[in-house]
Amino acid sequence: MDKDMDMDMPLPEELELLESNFQLYDDYLDLEPPEPYLEEEQEEDHQPAPSIDPPLISETHINGHKRSRSDGSDASVPENVCPSDEKRSRFDDVDPKSDEDWLRYSPPPRETNPVVEERERVVEEKIVSRYASQIDGDCIPVTAPSGDRVYAKICRVEREERLKKLDVKAQSGGLILEPVSILLQKVEQEAFSKALQASSEGQSGITLPETPVVHERLWVDKYAPSSFSELLSDEQTNREVLLWLKQWDSCVFGSEIRSTCDEVLSALRRHSSIAQHQKHSDSNFLRKNRGPRWRNERFENSNNYRGPRWRNERFENSNNLDHENSNSKGVQDLWNKKSRLTGPPEQxxxxLCGPPGLGKTTLAHIAAKHCGYHVVEVNASDDRSSSTIEAKILDVVQMNSVMADSRPKCLVIDEIDGALGDGKGAVEVLLKMVSAEKKSDMGKENIAKEEQLGKKSSKKGRKTASLSRPVICICNDLYAPALRTLRQVAKVHVFVQPTVSRVASRLKYICNMEGMKTSSIALTALAEYTECDIRSCLNTLQFLNKRNKTLSALEISSQVVGRKDMSKSAFDVWKEIFQRRKKKREIKSDNNSSSMPNEFDILHSLISNRGDYDLILDGIHENILHLQYHDPVMQKTVKCLNSLGVSDLMHQYILRTQKMSLYVYLPPSAITVHHLVAQVQRPNIEWPKSYQRSRTMWLEKMETLRSWHYKIPPYISRHLSTKSFVEDLISPLLHILSPPTLRPVALQLLSEREKNDLAQLVSTMVSYSITYKTVKSEPLPNNPRHEAVSDTSSLSFNPPINDFINFKDYSSGHCVLALAMKQVLLHEVEKQKILQVSIGRSIHSTDGCTKERRDFVEVEASRAQSTKTDHVPACVGKNMKNMSQCNPSTSKILSNLGSSESTTVGVKLKSHGVVKNSFSRSISFFDRFKKLSSKGSQSTDVAVKNEATLRDMHPLLFKFNEGFTNAVKRPVRIRDFLL
Amino acid sequence: MLWVDKYRPKTLDHVMVHQDIAQNLKKLVTEQDCPHLLFYGPPGSGKKTLIMALIRQMFGPSAEKVKVENKTWKVDAGSRTLDIELTTLSSTNHVELSPSDAGFQDRYVVQEIIKEIAKNRPIDTKGKRGFKVLVLNEVDKLSREAQHSLRRTMEKYSAYCRLILCCNSSSKVTEAIRSRCLNVRINAPTDEEIVKVLEFIGNKEGLQLPSGFAARIADKSNRSLRRAILSFETCRVQQYPLTSKQVIPPMDWEEYIAEIASDVMKEQSPKRLFQVRGKLYELLINCIPPEIILKRLLYELLKKLDAELKHEVCHWAAYYEHRMCLGQKAIFHIEAFVAKFMSIYKSFLIATFG
Structure with missing residues (x-):
């Protein structure tokens, strides 16, 4: 693309206002995707350019002056003024006319092909229409018969050129131009917003291939905006997108700018920022020489007139260049300041998201081009599997083309929400890169910032970073599941519809251009009908035009106007349901009969296009109670909930019987709701989460219950269903498990009855397989009396059964045991379990019946009362022995079979921590087995064998806690433990 | 071990509450002519206890030795194979299971698994071919399809397999099944019976029962023996020397619903309804069945309601409960009921007090 470069070069040198021709062609270049074609054009371009210069310059002055004068008032005039002009041009043969225009400036023969001519004409006309009004008074003298047009053209061209210029600068790394560009944009936007409103234009993807026949070109392409200021989409969004792109400048263009500055400033003081390539053709040189003159003149001009702010700023910037050009440092500082302000964007x-046809793709392309990027688009038609997309992104993001077109690339991923299956790769790759970026970025960015602060420090290129080029993703549905993760890391811009009047006036303009007779009422209706989808409007109009039909407002819906089969996002659907549209027609005609069915139709098609009724109804349910509707006796609410109920019934019925055809009847229930509660004010809609959340939590709890249910021995669990559990059991059980009567004192201080209670409690816990578990996070209200005990962890029920009564905003009257008590219980329960296992085994060997086990538990519960031992079968007696032995440090008491003392002493020791604390369990295991094996003669063979193996598993562990205790002490030898 | 389990009668002879039924069942077993049985009655009335006692009567103590099995069954359902996980309790002679655990696949449980189990005849120790008992819990939750496939199974294997069905409401069991079974209605125990049981337990535990205390518990128990015994034990644990004035701890979820009810009575507005929705969600999350919520809510509301409205409110409660059974999202319907109540109550207030 050497040609391109050549062409770019002269531009900077003449500063912004120079070549109209170039500008025009440049635009076309942008419009043209096919490369070969570009080349052709360039050749054409090149010749006329130099020769045109002189006349243009004079015009620019005037123009600048004029613009400054009438800037604010040019709102919607163009349409009024331009028609005559346009008409003429329309009636004229296309080619002669444009030739005429051009001839006025530049005689050189042109070998343009028809396509170029055609487009040229279009641009001209636009320009005329826009600026004719401004120029009226002053400028007529300057040009021949159609003076307005000429001015207008120049003005337009000038503006365009400026834009172009910015591009080049961004690319080539101009000194002042960076800060200017943003300022310019803003001011320019303000200045032109009204003009834009008045003369809106069709937009579409610019890269659409052009149709071969001139007159068959789609209007959509024909009238696509070619520069930033022509965009029809929402101003705010445009600007923010541009700002975001601009924020990349420091990291994309940063180093380049600097290098060029150094080189060029020494040679060309003024235009250092622009001159990027050192290839000078003769013409370039010429222009270079001429450049300063124009510039100065223009500068003076603007100073005189003190026009709109953007102009001033710009000139101030150029001032900088002019006056400070001797020292590059000043410029550098300026640039530094700027880059520090913006920096690379955080996201x-x-x-970009929004309904189709609002110009998202167009905006992305235009903005990127505006900022000097080469746009690389990936859309749904491309292969988007993760491997290819990754290669592509890396290509774009990390590499610089060695070709002449060294503009950095900007990736535009279109239709990313369609990225399902294979396409998901794109999202994943992007996320990966972003997250990788974030990690490595933190350090880098700091460094970069410091360097920027330090004057004249060289900016380290951040090109090597994983994502160093802007990536723009475009989608229709922001809430598509594929985008969920992307949404969190990306900067999101939601497109809003342009106003109907804006679209309509643009349509009107285009119709005029095309010579199609329409009424603005009809166009307004069309715009409304298509919901401001400019693409579909234009296509419809072109279609009608082709068939020589006219568009009439009343027939919009009956005519062949293409209705998109469009599904809106769930949020939009809810909004439609909850928000009443302001109907002008209703004001006009009071009878509801005409408007009602219409509204019904709209809603019906809206909801049924969306599908997913379940979600829609959930959303209604979630949000309906937040609405502000007048409902004194709740009748509306009742009706709404009833219709929701009906829809639920139907839904269930459909699912059960699989009669999907009945789904047709679901939308009406939503429409009923609309008629009942729709309000004019904007509803605040939330995504329906609570139902799903409650459902998952419910499942979780059910699972808890079920797993607990399995753990309970069958002779109890068979009598319990989940229902009876939550209904009857849980509350009493919690009371029973934490009795307030149980004094948290040393166990040997408990009375006989209390000991009995404790034993019973333990047996209950065992039989319901409930234990305590250490929970770190949840702070239980510990009994203050027991701070001494470890305070970091607290104990809670192991199947978390207390959760089942933990209702929100509800305090139950359950008391919580002291931590020490819980520890004791935990210990006892563990002990009991082990006992049961071993007993179960020994019982198994002697008697296959479970009755004994139960009897045993009973005995166990009241084992302090030795009277009951009569009923116990022999084997259980044996186990009793085991049990009493199992208490550690009770070697002395071993002989007292079944005495209540044993437990008491054991527990006492434990609770006082003389022998052990948390390790007590393993030791007691061991002790027990030790003793059992030593007394193995008494126990059954099975038990011995079993315990021998168990003993091998548990090595001997001692823990000696130093401290003071009031407990009754008695000397015990280690040997006694081991025996 | 809780008293509920500890004092559960294990044989038909020890049964305290439904003695006449127990005797009849015993007669059936001794005459070796036991038909299919369908036990139905409210929760806490002793259905499972009777069934267990009956099985013990049939097979002796060995029936109590059960093992829990959690098995995944492969069921061939037309084109695909389903994996159905089912837990069974089985002894040598009987199998217990809840087919409704399989959810909407319960049809396959009945068609395949139950048939499979029913086919296998146990061999008696004496070489005689014994018979087998299948206990199916929660039959009323079975889908209609499952119930239809069940009736064939009942006939086909009736020679050596007896089904004991257990459910809360016989109305949800199809006619066909009911006519194939001997229906045994287990009433909720009357207050007197509950008092009798409580006194028995008190005696066994050696407790001093103050006069009228057992009656109070029975009164609060909603005629559920399980709940009565549990709250009895709770009282015992809370404070031992029992006094007749002692507070009987309420069920937490019932308290919570009472809170909701008073919320509803205090203010009737969409905003309040939204708060109520949050609380209803809380209850549902904690596995409280929606029918019970609705029923209890109605009960609480009726307590505070003017007599003239009671009829209407009951009507609407029934209406919404019906819809709730047909539908899927219980919250929609409970909420609709609350809204309806608010509407009725508010217009009543306006009419009465202006």
Whole structure:
């Protein structure tokens, strides 16, 4: 693309206002995707350019002056003024006319092909229409018969050129141009917003291939905006997108700018920022020489007139260049300041979303081009599997083309929400890169910032970073599941519809251009009908035009106007349901009969296009109670909930019987709700989460219950269903498990009855397989009396059964045991379990019946009362022995079979921590087995064998806690433990 | 071990509450002519206890030795194979299971698994071919399809397999099944019976029962023996020397619903309804069945309601409960009931007090 470069070069040198021709062609270049074609054009371009210069310059002055004068008032005039002009041009043969225009400036023969001519004409006309009004008074003298047009053209061209210029600068790394560009944009936007409103234009993807026949070109392409200021989409969004793109400048263009500055400033003081390539053709040189003159003149001009702010700023910037050009440092500082202000954007991705036809793709392309990027688009038609997409992104993001077109690339991923299956790769790759970026970025960015602060420090290129080029993603549905993760990291911009009047006036303009007779009422209706989808409007109009039909407002819906089969996002659907549209027609005609069915139709098609009724109804349910509707006796609410109920019934019925055809009848229930509660004010809609959340939590708890149910021995669990559990059991059980009567004192201080209670409690816990578990996070209200005990962890029920009564805003009257008590219980329960296992085994060997086990438990519960031992079968007696032995440090008491003392002493020791604390369990295991094996003669063979193996598993562990205790002490030898 | 389990009668002879039924069942077993049985009655009335006692009567103590099995069954359902996980309790002679655990796949449980189990005849120790008992819990939760496939199974294997069905409401069991079974209605125990049982337990535990205390518990128990015994034990644990004035701890979820009811009575507005929705969600999350919520809510509301409205409110409660059974999202319907109540109550207030 050497040609391109050549062409770019002269531009900077003449500063912004120079070549109209170039500008025009340049635009076309942008419009043209096919490369070969570009080349052709360039050749054409090149010749006329130099020769045109002189006349243009004079015009620019005037123009600048004029613009400054009438800037604010040019709102919607163009349409009024331009028609005559346009008409003429329309009636004229296309080619002669444009030739005429051009001839006025530049005689050189042109070998343009028809396509170029055609487009040229279009641009001209636009320009005329826009600026004719401004120029009226002053400028007529300057040009021949159609003076307005000429001015207008120049003005337009000038503006365009400026834009172009910015591009080049961004690319080539101009000194002042960076800060200017943003300022310019803003001011320019303000200045032109009204003009834009008045003369809106069709937009579409610019890269659409052009149709071969001139007159068959789609209007959509024909009238696509070619520069930033022509965009029809929402101003705010445009600007923010541009700002975001601009924020990349420091990291994309940063180093380049600097290098060029150094080189060029020494040679060309003024235009250092622009001159990027050192290839000078003769013409370039010429222009270079001429450049300063124009510039100065223009500068003076603007100073005189003190026009709109953007102009001033710009000139101030150029001032900088002029006056400070001797020292590059000043410029550098300026640039530094700027880059520090913006920096690379925090969110590396930009996500544009909005309904189709509003110009998202157009905006992305235009903005990127505006900022000097080469746009690389990936859309749904491309292969988007993760491997290919990754290669592509890396290509774009990390590499610089060695070709002449060294503009950095900007990746535009279109239709990313369609990225399902294979396409998901794109999202994943992007996320990966972003997250990788974030990690490595933190350090880098700091360094970069410091360097920027330090004057004249060289900016380290951040090109090597994983995502160093802007990536713009475009989608229709922001809430598509594929985008969920992307949404969090990307900067999201939601497109809003342009106003109907804006679209309509643009349509009107285009119709005029095309010579199609329409009424603005009809166009307004069309715009409304298509919901401001400009693409579909234009296509419809072109279609009608082709068939020589006219568009009439009343027939919009009956005519062949293409209705998109469009599904809106769930949020939009809810909004439609809850928000009443302001109907002008209703004001006009009071009878509801005409408007009602219409509204019904709209809603019906809206909801049924969306599908997913379940979600829609959930959303209604979730949000309905937040609405502000007048409902004194709740009748509306009742009706709404009833219709929701009906829809639920139907839904269930459909699912059960699989009669999907009945789904047709679901939308009406939503429409009923609309008629009952719709309000004019904007509803605040939330995504329906609570039902799903409650459902998952319910499942979780059910699972808890079920797993607990399995753990309970069958002779109890068979009598319990989940229902009876939550209904009857849980509350009493919690009371029973934490009795307030149980004094948290040393166990040997408990009375006989209390000991009995404790034993019973333990047996209950065992039989319901409930234990305590250490929970770190949840702070239980510990009994203050027991701070001494470890305070970091607290104990809670192991199947978390207390959760089942933990209702929100509800305090139950359950008392919580002291931590020490819980520890004791935990210990006892563990002991009991082990006992049961071993007993179960020994019982198994002697008697296959479970009755004994139960009897045993009973005995166990009241084992302090030795009277009951009569009923116990022999084997259980044996186990009793085991049990009493199992208490550690009770070697002395071993002989007292079944005495209540044993437990008491054991527990006492434990609770006082003389022998052990948390390790007590393993020791007691061991002790027990030790003793059992030593007394193995008494126990059954099975038990011995079993315990021998168990003993091998548990090595001997001692823990000696130093401290003071009031407990009754008695000397015990280690040997006694081991025996 | 809780008293509920500890004092559960294990044989038909020890049964205290439904003695006449127990005797009849015993007669059936001794005459070796036991038909299919369908036990139905409210929760806490002793259905499972009777069934267990009956099985013990049939097979002796060995029936109590059960093992829990959690098995995944492969069921061939037309084109695909389903994996159904089912837990069974089985002894040598009987199998217990809840087919409704399989959810909407319960049809396959009945068609395949139950048939499979029913086919296998146990061999008696004496070489005689014994018979087998299948206990199916929660039959009323079975889908209609499952119930239809069940009736064939009942006939086909009736020679050596007896089904004991257990459910809360016989109305949800199809006619066909009911006519194939001997229906045994287990009433909820009357207050007197509950008092009798409580006194028995008190005696066994050696407790001093103050006069009227057992009656109070029975009164609060909603005629559920399980709940009565549990709250009895709770009282015992809370404070031992029992006094007749002692507070009987309420069920927490019932308290919570009472809170909801008073919320509803205090203010009737969509905003309040939204708060109520949050609380209803809380209850549902904690596995409280929606029918019970609705029923209890109605009960609480009726307590505070003007007599003239009671009829209407009951009507609407029934209406919404019906819809809730047909539908899927219980919250929609409970909430609709609350809204309806608010509407009725508010217009009543306006009419009465202006």
């Amino acid at each position: 590396k991705l930009l996500l």
